[in-house]
Amino acid sequence: MIWVIHTLNGVSFGILLFLLAAGLSLIYGLMKILNLTHGSYYLVGAYIGSTVIATTGSFILALIIAPLVVAVLGAVMERFFLRRFHLDELPQTLLTFGFLFIFADLSLWIWGGDPIMLPKPAMFSRSIDIGGLGYPTYRLLLIGVGLLVALILWWFQERTRVGAMLRAGVDDAEIARAMGIDVSLLFTLVFAVGALLAALGGVLGGPIIGAGPGTDFDVMLLAFVVVIIGGLGSLRGALVGGLVVGLLDNFGKIFFPEFALFTIFVPMAVILSFRPTGLFGRG
Amino acid sequence: MRRYLPIIIVAIAIFLALPYLLPTYYLSLSTKILIFALFAMSLDLLIGYTGLASLGHAAFFGLGGYVVGLLVVRGQVSEWIAFPAGIILATALGALFAVLALRARGSYFLMITLALAQVVWGIAFGWRTLTGGDDGLPGVKRPTFFVSLADENSFYYFVLLMVGLSAWALFAIVRSPFGHALRGIRESETRMLALGYNVWLHQFAAFVISSAFAGLAGALFVYNTRFVSPDVLHVVRSAEVLIMVILGGVGTLLGPAIGAAVIILLEDFISSLTQRWLLILGIVYVVTTLFAPRGLVGLYKEHFSRNRKR
Amino acid sequence: MIALAVDNVTKSFGGVRALTGVTLSLNEGERLVLLGPNGAGKTTLFHSISGNIIASSGRISLFGEDITQLPPDARARLGLARTFQITNLFAQLTVLENILLAVCGAQQLTFKFVRPLSAYDDIQRCAQALLEEWNLADAGDQLVRNLSYGEQRQVEVVMALSGAPRILLLDEPTAGLSPAETLRVVEMVRKLPRNMTIVMIEHDMDVAFDVADRIAVMHQGRVIAEGDEAAIRGNKQVSDIYLGVE
Secondary structure (H helix, E strand, C coil), rough: HHHHHHHHHHHHHHHHHHHHHHHHHHHHHCCCCCCCCCCHHHHHHHHHHHHHHHCCCCHHHHHHHHHHHHHHHHHHHHHHHHHHHHHHHHHHHHHHHHHHHHHHHHHHHHHCCCCECCCCCCCHCEEEEECCEEEHHHHHHHHHHHHHHHHHHHHHHHHHHHHHHHHHHHCCCHHHHHCCCCCHHHHHHHHHHHHHHHHHHHHHHHHCCCCCCCCHHHHHHHHHHHHHHHCCCCCHHHHHHHHHHHHHHHHHHCCHHHHHHHHHHHHHHHHHHHHHCCCCCCC | CHHHHHHHHHHHHHHHHHHHCCCCCCCCCCCCHHHHHHHHHHHHCCCCEEECCCCCCCHHHHHHHHHHHHHHHHHCCCHHHHHHHHHHHHHHHHHHHHHHCCCCCHHHHHHHHHHHHHHHHHHHHHCCHHHHHHHHHCCCCCCEEECCCHHHHHHHHHHHHHHHHHHHHHHHHHCCHHHHHHHHHHCCCCCHHHHHCCCHHHHHHHHHHHHHHHHHHHHHHHHHHHHECCCHCCCHHHHHHHHHHHCCCCCHHHHHHHHHHHHHHHHHHHHHHHHHHHHHHHHHEEEEEEECHHHHHHHHHHHHHCCCCC | EEEEEEEEEEEEEEEEEEEEEEEEECCCEEEEEEECCCCCCCCHHHHHCCCCCCCCCCEEECCEEEECCCCCHHHHHEEEEECCCCCCCCCCEEEEHHHHHHHHHHCCCCCCHHHHHHHCHHHHHHHHHHHHCCHHHHCCCEEEECCCCHHHHHHHHHHCCCCCCEEEEEEEECCCHHHHHHHHHHHHHHHHCCCCCEECCCCCHHHHHCCCCEEEEEECEEEEEEEEEEEEEHHHHHHHHHHHCC
């Protein structure tokens, strides 16, 4: 029965990773930007969430405010900085890299160097009985919310015009405009949504893995591994990759605590050898 | 090259005279600058000449340093073995990274280099029993290669010699047929394939050469500070060397060396004022990308050079 | 001697059939022109021959050697050269540097790390000679990206010639050129040694009939007609396609 618990842990962590990878993939799929600031959005989301909870005591408010604030940050970053280097890969990477450090240091300055752990919402702080063992309901909430988000994103991608564009990976402004879509607004919105998802992950993940200096790098690494395995630009890849990495990371820590990173490194290397663009990637 | 001979001679003279011109603190800083100049030039070979933007170059730098540190501190091994071992193992890691990363291009390549480097960092950080984890390994004694290099002057000359020879080698490589082939690959892989070049093999070779020099720089770094910690492998290190290349001027070799000097001096200056080095680094990134994408050498060429030919 | 043999080559991309049962054969020194409307599969066929695409089925051989599965660089080393439909040069390098790379590639002078390229006198002379032969000597020091479109197309062809290839694939060399520039390209092709086998994709009928020994017409991934000028002009299927399309 303990294995059910371990599996649930891996799945809930995997869902968290999915939220991150989905945002990264979304941004890349449309704009071909590899957003190195993604881990920072997670971190800042978690920090803002903790501040909101500390001042208002409401987890729900944190869940709403933090992602929105970070979404605005993302929108500003896209609109005023990344926009200038449309399709020019290296400058975009350098810019997001630069912002990664700016956010890292500013967060350190504002919130200090002690790692934080967000408190669980009152309604989900209990455990339920699974085969004789207690399992935190919060993790089940995480899985639920994550799947809900996955569903929303899937519906959006499959059933809307804009979604069709995203699926096609169209970055040709002419075609998009011909379809009646305001391209510059779309870019900003998509980037903002990507950032929002990362920050949502930060708040949701806060009670489980917390946040502190260095979390942005750790989270970015995990998101990259998920996307390398699952494929950039694919929602399915983000989900599958997320679950794979979540489970591997979890079981890796159980069996090889000192070499946990190897358990994600090896599958990553294997995927690279056979499918360099990931399981569902478009290359 | 003939044209620059007088400048080169003057520069060499200044470098040789430095220990007599500077107080110890600044001589030590100069040693550090030389080491990072080599590190940056090695990355430029990969980015500027071959067109492969790697975000994980610190892995080779750090491994070179860690091998030296571990062998000297834990293994009590002679520097005659430890020093070359650092370079050789860093090169081996470069070969491994190349085999994995070259399966991909573009953004995947960026992610993979970053991810692989982070994994190496994670190992150094997590394997406390071997590496001392976060605390690092102090007590890396300076080597004795015929003479003791324990004092700052001697060590400076040693580093000057190593970096000088390496720079000479890199400049030669870049002017050689191989170097030209790398540029062609940077411009168009398909065109190079159509001309009969084994593109993958060239990229692999560039990776290996680049990692070898980075490993050398790392070994020198650890000898310089007499200490090794996971910081030497961290993303921030990769970011620092990357901005040195960009700020100095991608694809010029000299530019990154100048960039190294600028960043090291800036860091030294900033750290005396505030703890906010990461913030400054980030700002330098943003400002350089927005206003000087071709770096300082690029700016010089645009505004001051009479000779507009590349 | 059969220089190039394409034997029942098929290429599918997922569900899309780009080439179906293409069979062509060229003797050494022959000039074949490929005609056909857009989307007929001409460039796909070129890619299959040069190795940028690997054929799904069938066999391609170069002077008797099976090259079907070989990567592009291996085929180039066997004496195959090509130009690209979209100019594919080293934009940030000078014209001379472009030609030097082509010459070095042809002579397989590459894993040399010590002496500077400028010290290899024979390579330098070879490149200079090529520039002079094809009237590009003045442009030698110019960055390729600063050249006019017509000049770039010229360099594209000279690059392919740098290695004295046995087989040359020219993908729409006159596309987008002025009449004067087109004439220059045609003269270039005429000047080429008679033992060089050439396959050329063309849209300009006059150029095609001028240069070709034989013509093959492609349509929807197949070769639908093959023969000399008279045979093609008289072919009803061909005129249907062209009249229907234009």
